[in-house]
Amino acid sequence: MIQSWRRIRGKKNKKEKILLGTDLADIAEMVTIPMHFRCPITLDLMKDPVTLSTGITYDRQSIERWIESGNQTCPVTNQVLKSFEAIPNHTIRRMIQDWCVENRSSGFERIPTPRIPLASFQVSEVCERIGFATRRGDSVKCQELVEKLKAWGRESERNKQCMNENAAGYFLSASFEAFSSSSSMEKHVGLLETIVSVLPWMFPIGVESQSHLGSSSSLNCMVGFLRGKDLSARQNTVLVLKELLSLNQSYVDTLAEIEGGVEALVGIIKEPICPAATKASLTSIFYMISSSKSSEKISLRLVEMGLVSLLLDILVDGEKGVCERALGILDGICDCKEGREKAYENALTTPVLVKKLLRISEVATEFLVSVLLKLCKNENGGDDKGSVLVEALQFGAFHKILVILQVGCNERIKEKVTELLKLFNLHRDRLVCIDSSMDFKYLKRPF
Template identity: 25%
Template sequence: MVRDDLYITVPSFFRCPISLDVMKSPVSLSTGVTYDRSSIQRWLDSGNNTCPATMQVLETKEFVPNDNLHRLIQIWSNSVRNNSASSASAAEEAESAPLSPDKIQLVVKEIGGEKKESGANCSLDALSKIASFAEESGENRRFLAKMDGFVAMLADLICSDDKELSPPVVEELAVRVLDLVSIEFGDFRELKRLILIPKEKSPNSLPPSLLRVMKQGRSSSSQSRIAAVRIIQSIAIDAESKLALAESDGLLLHLVNSIAPQTDPSLVDACLSCLISISMPKRVKPQLVRLRTIAKLREILKSPSVISASTTEKALKLLESVSSCREGMAELCGDSACVEAVVRKAMKVSDAATEVAVTILWTVCYLFRDQKAADAVIRSNGLTRILLLMQSNCSPAVRQMSTDLLRIFRVNSKSCLSSYDTKTTHIMPF
């Protein structure tokens, strides 16, 4: 168990596995695991059909009160309240006060030295305190990142496939803390070495626990899932790691399926960033095309809900990357709705989004001379938008590509632009 001089020790089976607080109304699922009624009800109401601690699919979502445990918690609570006022006050202060760096070092040593002896409860209680400490400030995160062996210890917890030592809740906490300190740690090559599994040891390059957190993180705000995606992106630092990640079973499919309008916007943004990084090698792009990435990006760009400028920029950037291969270009040219969505995003988002959108349109209409794409641009009032762009304070590259596009439409269109002329010398924008 965790040292009493750090914070009040609560019997581990009195805590709800979800909230980590002492249970007020303990109830048991069909798997035999007990939770606080309010916490498990929120979990089930969110549409989940698994036991949060074991991740087993529930045969029934009904639960029964655990009266024996309820009585034990009441007896324990009464004994705590019957202590002297000074003892109670000191205990309350110890429970609520954040840990100091010195005490954090002791907690880290206990996780490393006692987890095999004390089981998951020690790691769970200690990691909860460490997570709170890391969330308080950048100074705390830098302290943890510089602590000898701390990042390696977190990686060991994440890579462990021992369910007793690393149950789902411990895996999630370890992932959240590693995400918080990874930027301050800075050595992403070392992080890659600690996390990425060599091919000779496993066909999957990622630890199963990291994939589980990414796919099934229990936090309603997707906090754990976002942390897992960011860790994966942080180790995609070279062609070798990007290809290894692309070949991990189910990773690309899950990332692509997560970029949907109904998904948490923060998770969508994180998944887009990760996909942009992994998609750089030429071998990965056709895989993304086969996973219907372009259709997913079309839905994001067409979504009536408010999407941040950052997310729009990333969606366009990923579309540009995926469509740079032969298979991707063929699919984009055949998807008129996607081309029209790109036209609508060519203005009023950001300068970065404008440049990527115009580059996509220039590629399909000018470089590849695809008539279906050109027709889609005309239908979506793209000619007017291109003219407005040329009159705006756009970059030289955007102005040149817009000029090239107008040349194409002057020749192919029966609109009033047939009389538009330009003497601008063609300059390749790349």
């Protein structure tokens, strides 16, 4: 009897909980947000109400997006805006906060008091003081001011944009060059590391800023950071280098001549800090190997450092962007005999290259075809069972290459695909294909 009562009571309690949950949901739906608390653009509850010169109040994010899209009128009144300044409406904001507190039981959380956005004059004032402190060689004052910029940038993306628009990148890069070329640079390492932590927010930068960061002293300092033990400095530096090297070929050539530069970039791949740093390092190496005057010399150094095996390992389970960059570097390395020999020695080479065909992106497929062609054309003893050409056919490369032609490709790839098919035709009839979806974990790796 007692057990039966407990079962009935348990069912009743469960039913009450379900009804209670439904009632709360209904109550939340029944609560109406006052219209003057809603943004006229999105009709959502305003989190940071601001008033324009027309007297209409909007949510800051919505109206800024409206103005940034090129609109010069007030969305409600359609009047041309005499000023784009958005003045915080503290009265409405407090009223919204009080209303949220009153309706907390209905699921409304109190909106936090927004920070006052960074103004252009604030950035300009700090930048001018950085310039003055740099000219005086006052690294302590300079550090204090750069830390202020860093704190602003951490608050919001809007603050980063404001700093960028007010030439913060120029003052930071000029200060970086000045203190990195100082005879007592070791005393300014803390300042230089702080500057390099802010610089990734400043891109794209102007020509003058580029020349400061691309100078020999600045690049030497950056290489020193890459070779150091501070992970944060290494990460920030490689992000800056990636952006800088994409802007001008002369910076690529200068970096290639700095002793230990290439080795430092490879070190970030060998001991990953984060995906962004790995991708930036691969991108920087790609610029050096594909367009540097000493690309052949760099390729040999990369081979000696064991980069071929690292790249193939990355390709096994790397994400799209990383794989594209890894393949671009591998394609450049395979231009030299030593690079191809390392690829022949690695058990992963053929199965990974064939498996990744058509699976990453069009750019990656072009690199894959190029690498396969270089390996198949230049190997000796193409009739051997272990040759790349024979292995590629066994893993189903012939059919994938045909698909590339069928789905359409540009003339550059088409020419390489046609040449590759001619090589495959010599052996295709007497070989049995292997399932190319096989797992790589059973293959013996040479590292």
